[in-house]
Amino acid sequence: MTNIEEVLMPGETVIKKQSGVMVSGPGPTGDLHLTNMRLIFLNKKRWSVLSLNPIGSLMGKDIILPLENISTITTTFNGIKVQADKTYDFTVGRFGKRAEWVNAIQQEKHKAQYPPPQQPSWGPMRTPPPPPPPPTTSSRFCPSCGGPVEFITQYSRWYCRSCQKYV
Numbered sequence: 355m356t357n358i359e360e361v362l363m364p365g366e367t368v369i370k371k372q373s374g375v376m377v378s379g380p381g382p383t384g385d386l387h388l389t390n391m392r393l394i395f396l397n398k399k400r401w402s403v404l405s406l407n408p409i410g411s412l413m414g415k416d417i418i419l420p421l422e423n424i425s426t427i428t429t430t431f432n433g434i435k436v437q438a439d440k441t442y443d444f445t446v447g448r449f450g451k452r453a454e455w456v457n458a459i460q461q462e463k464h465k466a467q468y469p470p471p472q473q474p475s476w477g478p479m480r481t482p483p484p485p486p487p488p489p490t491t492s493s494r495f496c497p498s499c500g501g502p503v504e505f506i507t508q509y510s511r512w513y514c515r516s517c518q519k520y521v
């Protein structure tokens with residue numbers, strides 16, 4: 355079987371994990387992981403299912419759902435139903451466990467969609483905004499008083515006459 359460590363991406367951490375989860379169908383049993391980026395189901399019996407069952411390639415697949423692909427999460431009789439590209443039923447158990455999973459997934463999904471503003475993260479495909487134009491030697495203004503400043507070539511610094519200081 356696949357280890358969760360082999361699947362995780364840089365910066366991805368496991369928030370919640372449960373073993374012995376069944377994908378309904380009835381489908382394979384495995385470990386369900388919620389990370390800060392994805393919902394990952396790793397099939398425990400992948401290789402034995404593959405070798406014994408001709409349709410094992412279908413049954414034995416790991417299920418990896420990016421949180422942004424998940425539209426709704428609801429509880430079922432004995433587990434949770436996750437709506438993404440299609441519907442997945444994960445039998446996590448009854449009582450509190452169903453609600454715990456639904457809450458945890460919704461919480462992580464919300465965090466992934468609305469990251470805290472103090473941690474701006476540039477996506478791998480995005481470039482930072484262009485830098486401001488370089489200061490010209492003819493005009494520049496003092497950040498304190500807004501007045502014009504002079505370039506003092508001797509010290510290679512800008513000097514504001516009203517504030518009487520280098521800026």
Ligand SMILES: [Zn+2]
Nearest residue numbers: 496499514517
């Ligand atoms: Zn000034």
